[in-house]
Amino acid sequence: MSFIRTGLREIGLKIRRQRTRMALRHEKRLLQKSEINLGREGTAQAANFPELRSEIVALKKLEQEQKEVALRIARIEEGIKRIEEERQQNAREQSEAIARLESEKKPLLQQRNQAKNNVEVCERELAGVERRIQESEAADRELLKQFSDLHALDPAPADLEARTAGITARRARLPEERAELVRARLGSADAVRLAKEKLNTAEAELSAVEKNIARTRSEFEARDRKLNDNVRAQQEAARDARTHHQTVEERKNPAYLSIGRHLAAKGVAPPNAPQLLAQAHRRRQAVDQLLQHRAELSTLSSQIDKQELRKFYFSAFSVLVLLALTLLVVFQSPRGREWLPQETDTIMSINADQFERANLAKRWPNDQPTLWPGLIGAAASVPGLKLPRDAVRITRALTTNETGETREFNLIEARRGLSKVIRMISDDKTFQKRSIKDYHGLPAWERQPDFAVARVGPATLAVGAPNEVDELVLVRLGMKPDLKITGQLFDRFQALDRDSALRIISRNPPDLSRVFHPIFTSELLNASQLLGLAVNLQNPVKARVLIKVNSTKNAADLARNLHDNPQQWLRLPDSQLLLYSQPVEVQREGSSNLELRFAVPEDSAQKMRSFNVYVSLLAGMAIPLVSMSANAGTSLVDVRSVDPTIMVELRYAERNNLLGQPLYPHGTRALARPEVASALASAQAFLRRYQYGLKIWDAYRPVAVQAKLWQASHNSDYVADPETGAGSLHSWGIAVDATLVDSWNNPVRMPSDFDDFTPAAMWRYLGPSRQVRAHVGLLQNAMLRAGFWGSRTEWWHYTIAHWQKYLPPEKAKSAAQILATHWEGRL
Numbered sequence: 001m002s003f004i005r006t007g008l009r010e011i012g013l014k015i016r017r018q019r020t021r022m023a024l025r026h027e028k029r030l031l032q033k034s035e036i037n038l039g040r041e042g043t044a045q046a047a048n049f050p051e052l053r054s055e056i057v058a059l060k061k062l063e064q065e066q067k068e069v070a071l072r073i074a075r076i077e078e079g080i081k082r083i084e085e086e087r088q089q090n091a092r093e094q095s096e097a098i099a100r101l102e103s104e105k106k107p108l109l110q111q112r113n114q115a116k117n118n119v120e121v122c123e124r125e126l127a128g129v130e131r132r133i134q135e136s137e138a139a140d141r142e143l144l145k146q147f148s149d150l151h152a153l154d155p156a157p158a159d160l161e162a163r164t165a166g167i168t169a170r171r172a173r174l175p176e177e178r179a180e181l182v183r184a185r186l187g188s189a190d191a192v193r194l195a196k197e198k199l200n201t202a203e204a205e206l207s208a209v210e211k212n213i214a215r216t217r218s219e220f221e222a223r224d225r226k227l228n229d230n231v232r233a234q235q236e237a238a239r240d241a242r243t244h245h246q247t248v249e250e251r252k253n254p255a256y257l258s259i260g261r262h263l264a265a266k267g268v269a270p271p272n273a274p275q276l277l278a279q280a281h282r283r284r285q286a287v288d289q290l291l292q293h294r295a296e297l298s299t300l301s302s303q304i305d306k307q308e309l310r311k312f313y314f315s316a317f318s319v320l321v322l323l324a325l326t327l328l329v330v331f332q333s334p335r336g337r338e339w340l341p342q343e344t345d346t347i348m349s350i351n352a353d354q355f356e357r358a359n360l361a362k363r364w365p366n367d368q369p370t371l372w373p374g375l376i377g378a379a380a381s382v383p384g385l386k387l388p389r390d391a392v393r394i395t396r397a398l399t400t401n402e403t404g405e406t407r408e409f410n411l412i413e414a415r416r417g418l419s420k421v422i423r424m425i426s427d428d429k430t431f432q433k434r435s436i437k438d439y440h441g442l443p444a445w446e447r448q449p450d451f452a453v454a455r456v457g458p459a460t461l462a463v464g465a466p467n468e469v470d471e472l473v474l475v476r477l478g479m480k481p482d483l484k485i486t487g488q489l490f491d492r493f494q495a496l497d498r499d500s501a502l503r504i505i506s507r508n509p510p511d512l513s514r515v516f517h518p519i520f521t522s523e524l525l526n527a528s529q530l531l532g533l534a535v536n537l538q539n540p541v542k543a544r545v546l547i548k549v550n551s552t553k554n555a556a557d558l559a560r561n562l563h564d565n566p567q568q569w570l571r572l573p574d575s576q577l578l579l580y581s582q583p584v585e586v587q588r589e590g591s592s593n594l595e596l597r598f599a600v601p602e603d604s605a606q607k608m609r610s611f612n613v614y615v616s617l618l619a620g621m622a623i624p625l626v627s628m629s630a631n632a633g634t635s636l637v638d639v640r641s642v643d644p645t646i647m648v649e650l651r652y653a654e655r656n657n658l659l660g661q662p663l664y665p666h667g668t669r670a671l672a673r674p675e676v677a678s679a680l681a682s683a684q685a686f687l688r689r690y691q692y693g694l695k696i697w698d699a700y701r702p703v704a705v706q707a708k709l710w711q712a713s714h715n716s717d718y719v720a721d722p723e724t725g726a727g728s729l730h731s732w733g734i735a736v737d738a739t740l741v742d743s744w745n746n747p748v749r750m751p752s753d754f755d756d757f758t759p760a761a762m763w764r765y766l767g768p769s770r771q772v773r774a775h776v777g778l779l780q781n782a783m784l785r786a787g788f789w790g791s792r793t794e795w796w797h798y799t800i801a802h803w804q805k806y807l808p809p810e811k812a813k814s815a816a817q818i819l820a821t822h823w824e825g826r827l
Contacts, residue, residue, distance in 0.1 A: 007312025010304050017297045024290040031283035036253055038280050039260030041270040046259045049266070055255040062252050069245045076238040080231060087227045094220035101216060105209045112206050115199035122195045126188035133181045136174055143171050339456060340409060341471060342481040346398040346506040350375055352388030352415075354501035358537035373704065374665045375502075378410045378464045380704075381451055383431075384424035385461075390415055392459075400511065409468050414459040421461070425453060444469065449811070496534040496546065505532035505546070524569050527558050529592075535600070543579070545596040552591040559594055562586050570598070577601075636671035636700055636733050643681035645688070646670075647695040647745055651737075651754045652705060658719075658755040659712050663705045671700040673733040676800050680736065683786035690778060693745065697737040697754050697796060701730035717793050718757045726811040734806050735799045736788075740779050748775050751795055763792050 039046070043059065046052045147167050150160065157163070260280065263269070269277035340347065355372075373380050376387055379394050387394070395411040414421070422443070425431050431445040431453070444454035452466040454473050462472035474480040496503045506512050509531040512520070525531065530548035535541065549555045562569050563586050570579040581601035589595055639646055651657045653664040672680070676699075684694050706722040713719045720728040729735035740748050749772050752760040760767070765776045776795060783790065783798045791797035804812035 003308035003311040003315075006305055006308040007316070010301065010309055010312075013297055013301045013304075017294065017301070020290060020294045020297060024287065024294065027283060027286045027290055031280070031287050032257065034276065034280045034283050035260035035264060036256045037260070037273075038263055038270070038276040039256035039258065041273045041276055042259060042263045042268065043256075045263060045268050045270060049262060052259055052262055055258050059252060059255050062248050062255075066245060066248050069241055069248065073238055073241045073245065076234050076241060080234045080238070083227055083231050083234065087224060087231070090220060090223050090227065094217070094224075097216050097220070098213060101209060101213045105206065105213065108202065108206045108209055112199065112202040115195065115202045119192065119195040119199050122188060122192040126185065126192055129181060129185045129188050133178065133185065136178050136181060140171065140174050143167050143174075147171075339411070339460075339472065339476045340395070340397045341399055341475055343399040343401070344397045344409075345400055345508050345511070347504065348396045348398075349503040350394040350396075351499065351501050351503075352391040352394060354499070354537055356388045358501060377408070378451065379412050382412065382421065382425075382453060382461065382463055383428050384421040385412070385414070390421075400508075407468055408464060409472055410462065410464045411456070411472070412461040412463060414461065416459070418455060418459060418461065422455065444473065496532050496544065500534035500544070501537040502535045503533070506530070519572070521569060521571060521573055527554065540581075541600040543596075543598055543600050547594040547596070549592050549594070555588060555592045555594060559586050559588055562594070562596065570596075637674050637677050639670040639672055639677050639680055639696060639699060639736075642674075642677040643684050645693060646680060646684050647693060647741055649695055649697060650699075651697045652701070656754070658709060658757075663708060670696045670698075670736075671733060672736060673800070673806060675806075676734055676736065679786040679788060679800060680738075683782040683788070686782045686785055687740070687778070691743040692748070692778060693741050693743070694782075695739050695741045695745075695747070697739060698730060699736050700733045701728060703727060703731050706731055713757070715757065726807055729799050729803060732803075732807060734803045735797065737794075737796045738779070738783070738798060739796055740775050750775055754796060757793075761794055761796075763790055763795055765795070 043056070046056060147164065150157075150163055150167070153160075264277060264280040264284065267277070372387075376394050377396055379385070379387060379391070385391065391412055392415050393413040395413070397409040397411075398406055399409070400406050425445050426433070428447075431447045434444040434446060434452075434454075444452060446452040446466055450465050452464065452469040454462045454469050456462045456473060456476040462469045462476075471480060496505065507530050509520075509525040509528040510522075512525055512531070519533075520531070524547075527549060528547045529550055530546075532546035534544040536543070547558070549558055562584060566580065566584045567578055570584060571577060572579065579600060580598035582599050585597040587595040587597075640648060648670045650664055650668055650670060653662055653668050655661055657663070680694060680696075687693050703722050706720065706728045709719050710721050722728065722731070726732065730737075737754065739750055739754075742748055749769065751762075751765050751767060751772055752758065765773050767773070779795075780790060787801045788798040789801055789803075791799070800806070
């Protein structure tokens, strides 16, 4: 290990040599400065040395040049002072001239105002005379009318002559009054004309004075600008002269340095500054000591074994390379890791911290009570875990196999340890602990009918259906391939801001409309090969969209369309509501990647039932179709995707229901098993022949919603107990609530409204209306032909025939003993 000591010794010598070089440079600068000062003060003594004659001659020339420059600077400063005096004199003359003109203007202004007042008085007098003339003419017309009316009376009144004489006398006085008023009008008109002439004269004189003031002010300002330009030019010349003076002073330093070194070598000190010689000698001694120390260090370094030094350098270089590789691996590793199956198509990540801090999330319990449960899905069913307080992040992933079956995987990253949650799950009698060997040491619990929890990390839980939880455990143990962190999907997912409240990404964007309630138009989804969305819930709400397309040309076309026509591409489907409130920022990354940034509008409360657009965005994310099929055992389909002519009005998505409040998120679709959807299409085809159609009031119903309905009613004749038997057949996707509409999709008369738990809602209609009886009979006939059974207590409720085969055997057996939904094919 001697080469290590050798290397460390060489490093120590290098450090000492470097410190010596730095100190030597500093001392040399101080020595040069002290010798220049000595030469400057010892110029008189230098005249005694003939060898310094050339330096003295050069100094005299430079001093003469400095004197000339100083004289020029003095002249320039004197010129500047003279110009400043002229500017002050010009300012005084300007003030005096303006004051004189203002004094001349003041009486003219008073005359103009007096003339204006006279004009106004004369015009008022003229208007008064005109008004009196009009009144006189009106009085004459009134007297003439009275005269005519008086003579028109039949029989004539007894005092006809007296009244006629009075009217005639009054009319006789009017011409004289009118003539007098006409003369007064002529006089007033002349007075107005004379007053206006005086006003025009006064205004002309005032205008002339104001023009004179403006001309005088402009002349003085022009003179001041000229003087200011002269001052600026003189100041520039003075600045150049001072720079020249300083340059000449610096050119004297080499001569002073030569004189100072010679005087220091001869030991001659100037009488007025003898300390400068001692200072120069002290600086020279310090420089010599540092030079000697540097030579000693160089000698020690030359004595080191070069072979051992090379071995040390090679070892140090190897360690640094290894450290760099280690740091590269550390910093390139992702900050967080979601252990998801390799077949993952879609990932949705919910930042619980952002939802807890956002003002919007605080309003949801009242405005959108079903939005948060819809977003977190199965995570809401974990005992002892209060969301969003106890969680950092909730990740939901979807996979779709070749047959179209969709599966959901849920991961919960807790804020603290999971010991409290695991303890509560263990104490919960409804959970059954799995065998340890099945999970290779990882504990897991299962709760009927279809919920499981497993711990897959120090603070991470896998929740959901048992089969999906089993697969997440196998992925975490490495027994099944996981989603590679270097893959395209995970790489783009990490590119989305991890601090966003909500992130979603899909490697098959056109399939998003099948998996989620549509939040983007079909044009944008079909043009994308990979699509990611990040939403920030702060105010204002901002969204970021990442898009990957097939080729560079497609990327350019899509970027141009998004920039030129964003209202077609960025809006809610089947709506005119735009996703942006300000111009969309479109950026291209590479050849085939696009990034969109925009602020989501908050002013749509009057245009849609949800109180703004971003609630619709989140509601769309909160309705993955697979999350609605917890009991179904297979994928549910949208009824309208099988037959778009079927009307859908989910009563539990609005307030017109048993509870009087929405139980589904806004935008929930009518979901059912594929067999049920096909049967409904058959019933719709039958009804279309009679100019009628189906309207779906309810289809698949989550168990949580069924539990709320049971708590509100506790009447097994109308609402099934979700804890008894198979619960409601709605929760298995094999039952629907339907009614009739006419050919214009308007509702028709039926026995009762939805959720009407009265005798009027019974299967057999006993009322007097033939029209209602015909409507009910037509609906029952159509559903019977399509393979549905009805309910005894609800005319709108229908269950697919042979529903037992769609339930697990034990559930089908218990349900057959409790439920009474079939009517054996008889109307």
